[in-house]
Amino acid sequence: GGHLSAEKNNDDNTHGLGNDFWCDPKTGVSHGGGVWAHEVSNIQDCPLASCRHVRVQGTDHGSGAHLKSGPVYGNYAIYVSRDAYHFPGVGTELALEVNAY
Numbered sequence: 001g002g003h004l005s006a007e008k009n010n011d012d013n014t015h016g017l018g019n020d021f022w023c024d025p026k027t028g029v030s031h032g033g034g035v036w037a038h039e040v041s042n043i044q045d046c047p048l049a050s051c052r053h054v055r056v057q058g059t060d061h062g063s064g065a066h067l068k069s070g071p072v073y074g075n076y077a078i079y080v081s082r083d084a085y086h087f088p089g090v091g092t093e094l095a096l097e098v099n100a101y
Helices: none
Strands: 017-020 036-039 052-058 067-068
Touching: 017 052
Parallel strands: 052 067
Antiparallel strands: 017 036
């Protein structure tokens, strides 16, 4: 298990896809030149001020001293649609369609 941190809780425990510890996700402003950037991580149980081993999945991460490479648990994809109201079920093959707007 794990939890999602509250919106205004700056504890660095809730991770996901495409992260940077030194950013404001609401504004998209990032600082530090990607030192704390990482692609995939798990929910941590690590108090902000004392966290020294932030385990991320794989080796695709910034040079921040506390970021530690770890195993990759799967492949991830994000699907975005303006029109879809549900996602196809397990076993459905998806097709690629790109429209210019």
